[in-house]
Amino acid sequence: MSKKHTFQTEINQLLDLMIHSLYSNKEIFLRELISNASDALDKLNYLTLTDERLKDMKFEPYIELSFDEKKKTLIIEDNGIGMNEEELISNLGTIAKSGTKSFLSSLSGDKKKDSALIGQFGVGFYSVFMVSDKVIVQSKKAGEDKAYAWMSDGKGEYEISVCKRETQGTQITIYLKDEDSSFASRWEIENIVKKYSEHIPFPIYLNYTDTKFEGEGDNKKEIKEEKKEQINTAKAIWKMNKNELKDEDYKEFYKSFAHDNTEPMKWIHTKTEGTLEYSTLFFIPQVAPFDLYRVDYKSGVKLYVKRVFITDDDKELLPQYLRFIRGVIDSEDLPLNVSREILQQNKILVNIRAASVKKILGEIENIAKDKEAYEKFYVQFGKVLKEGLYSDYENKEKILNLLRFATSKGEQNISLKEYKEKMPKDQKSIYYMIGQNLELLKAAPVLEKYHQKGYEVLLMADEVDGFVIPSVNEYDKIPLKEASASETLKELGEEMIAPEIQKSFENLIAVFKEALGDEVKDIILSVSLTSPVALVGDEQNAMMANLMRQMGQEPPAQKKTMELSSNHPILQKLKDTQDKELLIDTAYLLYASAKLLESGSVENAKEFSNLLNKTILKTL
Incomplete structure (x- = not known):
């Protein structure tokens, strides 16, 4: 017997957008479903190695795609962790942790831009309704006996009922709309997988019917053969050597991994051998993640041990001021059953983190060599970099060199190094003013005292400035001083009043x-x-x-x-x-x-x- 449920209001809004508005890039629905299947396999892979109840399970991970051109159906199946009834409701019927509210509030009205946001906001599953009249999800959670079917046409309601499924995992059956029946095609599916999911670290198989003809003339016979073919390399890209990879490999892996339709700004791929053995692959996005300034931001870095996924929810893998970074850390030295508490104090991870931060800051320094490219980076991530001044003492000087400021002389993006080089010989300190916005700071009467001396004043109007800049006492042995402070003004040597x-x-x-x-x-x-x-x-x-x-x-x-x-x-x-x-x-x-x-x-x-x-x- 099936139970009917109503989607949450926000999900209804989202579905309406998916079905009626966001048409610019429909093929991403398959990327999102394959990515979800890969996550489900990652989670089960970990449990089969660490959970006593599942250690005896024979786990041969796969993602399998099937289609029927006549029936206009497409099926995506995995043998991952699966979902029970409660999880089907929380993951597919309610807002849960999907970030739907943030997604809805971030929409611009530009269909192409808005459709690119779908995966970033964790609402990728719902993109399936761009191409379907009906979707059936059958799932059985690993270690449980019952399987459940979730069914919806995306019009406000969904049904859940008990179903039969022999193995753990999830099968999604998509009933395609007439205008989207082309997705039930071998070549279309292969092209999409090659484009978006080539480096998913599990085999993706495609089931299809191969038709051949034998004989000639009246003796010519049509022979149909059912085939199953792996259509991706299934290699963990971060474990591969750089010389095996092209720029396009990194870009497409990033799009799938980060659920981002735009190409990354830069990537940093490192393989380290010796006392510690690990691989890291980090990406700097072009656009800031939607939750960059939220307390409940989601970490963009996944931790693996010997290619086994451990967690994507540990905010300690990189310092908070680098929370815009997306990527992977894969250690050969950590134990598989490492707990969250142990992770935070683990010496191996502390060393990997320290080395990774230096690599990332080094790459940002490289971007900074190109003024135009760095301006684009700084607009997106400059504010969060500043947080590092307060939290990362070891890299304070590097971070200071990466910061850019407006000035009282009309400069927009000046570095402290450039400021110092332009200082008059009689200037004793680096002067700055902190305020609520640049226009007010530019109009501050106290700046007149500095103009008369020919001194430039750094103007700081980011919310974080008032918190972090006072903790910076000097740059390259030159003191930093607040321009309107009484003690600083004495330094200017005001002319005595007659x-x-x-x-x-x-x-x-x-x-x-x-x-x-x-x-x-x-x-x-x-x-x-x-x-x-x-x-x-x-x-x-x-x-x-x-x-x-x-x-x-x-x-x-x-x-x-x-x-x-x-x-x-x-x-x-x-x-x-x-x-x-x-x-x-x-x-x-x-x-x-x-x-x-x-x-x-x-x-x-x-x-x-x-x-x-x-x-x-x-x-x-």
Whole structure:
């Protein structure tokens, strides 16, 4: 007896898109199903070596494809781990871990681009509904007795019933739409497998009927022979020698492995022999993975031991700041039954990880030699690289060399090395400013002090900057200093204020202090400002502020010193004004405008607006 179920709302949305919109590259459905079958074989392969209940199982892994041109059907079968009833529901009927919500929110409306996202978001199974009227999945989980059939036409519901299946694994029967019947063809299937699944590390067999003719004339006979032929090399590409492989082999393996229709930007293939024996194959994608900035991001690296899949869910295989990397680590020295806890402290893996990080950073350094190529890389991955400054002390200098910054002189992608080479001889430090966006930073009045000296200031507006940059004390023996900090400004050697000028501003400063009270630390005169006012002072410790917020506490506001330009016409007129109310209102307006330039907002917008209107009216 079958039970009817309704797809989750998000799955319904996804299916509707698959069936009606994402038509640009239908053949990827077969790539996705073969990739899922390979994962199922990987998982069972591991269990037959580590699970006592399954150690006696005879495991000869295969993926088998069959088709019927007349019936317009295509069958994909594997003898992998299989699914029970509960797993059929969670994997094929609900959102589970598929990332469907992220997929839906990432759609652009461009059919070609959107269809390329299907595999990356773990929703590849549903692509089968682009080409089918009906799909039946029959599956039996390894070590269990019952088999179950899952059936759906992709129109909102699916049914699950008990079925018969002798061996563990999964069989998917696809009833093709009339316009997609070409997929029930030997040549079409072979071409797709060669294109996308050549390096799946398990044999893929194709069952087909070979028709031959014998004799001549009236004696000519049609002879049909059922054949089964392996149509992929089934070699683990990462175990092969580089000279056996072409660029195309790497590119197509990546597309299948990473479920990505775009070619990788670069790849790093290493085979190491000696004290440790291991192979690694890493890819740098062209486009950032959808979950790059999510806490629950999925690791893109699979761990194998002697070609046996161990895990694809260990975020410790590479440091977090390299989470955009896709690839494989295959060790000859680890035990097969290594546990998650042991993995995190295993010396072999620690050494492999350290060597892998150096290789990857080395390849990124190579990309950086081509300015245009590196700009494309940096747009995608620059922000996460910065995280390494805080977490990877050993490679801190390498990471610093890979970072790029905008500057107060209009540079967009300058390195610290380039900045240092351009520094005037009298400049003592590398100066930087951290803010909410580049436009606000460029407009910061305090930069005027640096322009007058001919000094360039690095402008940093990524969210991560406030957390990691203060932890960088120096670059190549030159200190890094926050440009608006009081101690840094002393380094510029501000020209002394003449006593008579200081005296002429005493009343104005007193009124401003009365007006602003505890809002500011102090109010002082400046001769180097060309803007009327600037806020200067030490930046809040971003790491401490972040920790306080994580504990549910709002960090205390940092008071800054307000500098008044002794040369600006506004201040020159204000110092001779006797209207105290106007002075108090103007003090607040100037302070609020400085805050506006600093953060893009004022705390009390209504009060600011009322005061502005009042002052304008009074002036008129």
